[in-house]
Amino acid sequence: MTEPVLEVAGLSVIFGNREPAVAGVSFAVEPGERVGLIGESGSGKSVTALAVMGLLPEQARTSGVVWLAGQPVLDRPDAELAALRGNRVSMIFQEPMTALDPTMKVGRQVAEVIGLHRRVARGQTRARVLEILDAVGLSGPARVANSYPHQLSGGQRQRVVVAMALVNTPDLVICDEPTTALDVTVQATVLSLLDSSLAEAGAGCLFISHDLAVVAQLCTRILVMLDGKIVEDAPLAQILAEPKHPYTRGLVATARIDQVPVGERLPTVADFWSRDGDVEEELR
Amino acid sequence: MTSVFTATSVSRLYGAGRNTVVGLDEINLAVETGERLGVVGESGSGKSTLIRLLAGLDRPTRGEVRFDGELISGRPEHQLGFLRQGVQIVFQDPRSSLNPRMRVGDIITEPLRSPLLRGRPGVPVDKAARLAEVLEQVGLPTDSGRRHPHEFSGGQRQRIALARALAPRPRVLIADEPVSALDVSVRSQVINLLNDLVAEQDLTLVFVSHDLTVVRHLCDRVAVLQSGRIVERGLTAEVYAEPQEPYTQSLLEAVPRLPDPS
Known part of the structure; x- marks a missing residue:
């Protein structure tokens, strides 16, 4: 059996003297598997995602083990993790406007993700940028590449973020409430885009949301988080039926x-x- | 039935010259006493513009808006006391609609201290008594008044916003996406509460949302907005069961649903 793209064992995260934000969480994501992590605000789902990416603030105290694409994450120097992020693992955040740099044209931002991890000839980078923008369903990729984020609609911006997350064909995409800031109609198109893009890239997914109906569109397994613990871990069909x-x-x-x-x-x-x-x- | 609101040939344009953006385009709308009207559409369809005009927070470029038969469009704020008492609003995000520096008690009773409302017939005079009353109505603990908004969860904060809206005893409640910033698990509590309050207090409700499944539980009539025009209107049950416009259908189909229980 191939090893999981993400393995979390006994993960706890504590901020200051407060109750643990995450208390002894264990789960794994197999290659190509899509796992939904649901729970209410404050249940610890976003903190879990940040811990997996090694993005927790310094004052957070962690224990347990996180293996990402075969490498340990916790207590690793940031420089080593940076090689992983955006390459083997990428992340899609809730608010596309804050995930994009407002002063940089969209095409350059996508090219940057490629350039950070690949040695590609300059002309080829441009071609790859246009290709991925086209693949996420943006009409007129050349025009979009030459636009600033504020010149795009919310749905277009989220498509750009999806393009950036997928351009290096990662093993795992972590989505933290990627459609919560969007209208129902835009949400529906972004969800179907994620569905097809993940399938095409063969990437696994950890999809975080408070909305079970949204998670059910993409995921086959559900983790239910409550007060920092995973209280249920089962296939979607079983969660719905019993x-x-x-x-x-x-x-x-x-x-x-x-x-x-x-x-x-x-x-x-x-x-x-x-x-x-x-x-x-x-x-x- | 008498109309609470009438909007006649109302347009709202933003900008000037070649850059003009049409927010609302020749809208005609009447809201009757005691009805519950849902206003549905995507971002940018004009739903927020429409309720801002109804609430007298913005002025139409053309056309007129009346409340209780009295003209409100174009009138200065100091003449709108009757509107401010009669109509109150709950906004989408309680994190930004509640002042973080104020105590919840002061937030809720602020409308009662407004020079526009103070002393008007029907506006409660005893602020402490009214505070206790509305806190109970929205299901918050009686000592909530001494605390600050950040001490409350998202759903509780929306209850605070509701309590503030109810404080001056309005007859009309306008709610602008009041549940879309909330967790799904909290959403149904706030919808239940709104349903109870509107029924108990005979309120007229104008409820704005992009989600027709939510509107279905709250509103008997619905108007669907697209690009500043009302493209479909009717009884919610009929529009929900058999939408006539492709746009309404696409709104309905976009709502994520769980697979049917088998």
């Missing part, structure tokens, strides 16, 4: 409001699960 943890049952119910008859009260997570004795938390 969710085990009461919190997961709540998530499935709240993601299905299109099936609730009009006029009926919508199910909430609190109907299924609540933090013991903590009334305020139930209001979340």
Whole structure:
């Protein structure tokens, strides 16, 4: 059996004197596998992603093991990790406007990702940039390459970010709420783009979201995160058919409001699960 | 039925000359007393422009907007007290719509201290009593007033924004994407709360969203906006079941759904 592209074992992350943001998390992503990591705001899903990329702030204390593309990540010097990021592993963030440099033309930003990791003749870089922009469904790739981010729509910007994430054909793409800032229609096109691009590149994916319905469009396995722990890890079909943890049952119910008859009260997570004795938390 | 709002041939243009952008294009719309109207469309379709005009936060380039039959478009702010009391808004993101430096109690009672509203018939005079009342209505603990917005979760902050909107006893509530910045798991709680409040207090609701599945649970009528025009309108149940316009269909199909339980 081939080794997983990502292996996390007993990962904990602590900031200051607070409760651990991530508390003993273990999972793996096999080559080409798409895993969804879902949970509410503050459950620790983004911190997990940052830990995997070695992007945690310095004051974070970590323990456990993270293997990425066969190499350990935790406590590695940044220079060594930089060779990995954008090459074997790439990341797509929530807000495309902050992920792009507003003062640099889009084509140069994509070319930079290539140039950082590959020795390519100058003329070939340009060709590769136009090719990947075309592949992510941007019409008129030459015009887009010559545009600044603010001249593009939100959907176009997110396509550029997807292009940058995929241009070096990584083994793993980590997506942190990549469609949350987008309209439903743009979200639908970006999701289908991710679906086809990941399939074409044969890349695995760790897809982070609070929205089970979104995750279900792409992923085949789901990790449910709650208070820094993974409380359920199962194939999507099983999560939907027989969710085990009461919190997961709540998530499935709240993601299905299109099936609730009009006029009926919508199910909430609190109907299924609540933090013991903590009334305020139930209001979340 | 009497109309709360009427918008007649309303256009809103931005910029001038060759760079003119059409925000709204000759819109005609009436919102009746007690109805729940959903306004649906993509970013840039003009939904926020429309409710800003209804709420008197912006002026139309052409056409007129009336509230209770009285003209509001083009009138100076000091003449709009009746509108400010009658209509309150809840915005999309409670992180930016609540002042982080103010205590929640001061945030919620701020409309009661406004010179435009203070002393108007129907506006509560006892601020402490009204604060306790609205906190209870939105399901927040009674001691919330002493705390600051950052001490609350996203869903709780949207409850604070709702409490502030309810404080001056408005008859109309305008909600601009009030659940799209919230976790899906919190979304249904806020929708349930809105449903209860609108029913209990006989409010007229104008609810803006890009998500028709959410509108379906809150609104009996819906208007679909595209590029500044209303392209489809009708009963929500009918539009949801059989959308006539391809644009409405594409909005509906774009909503991510879980596979059917088998």
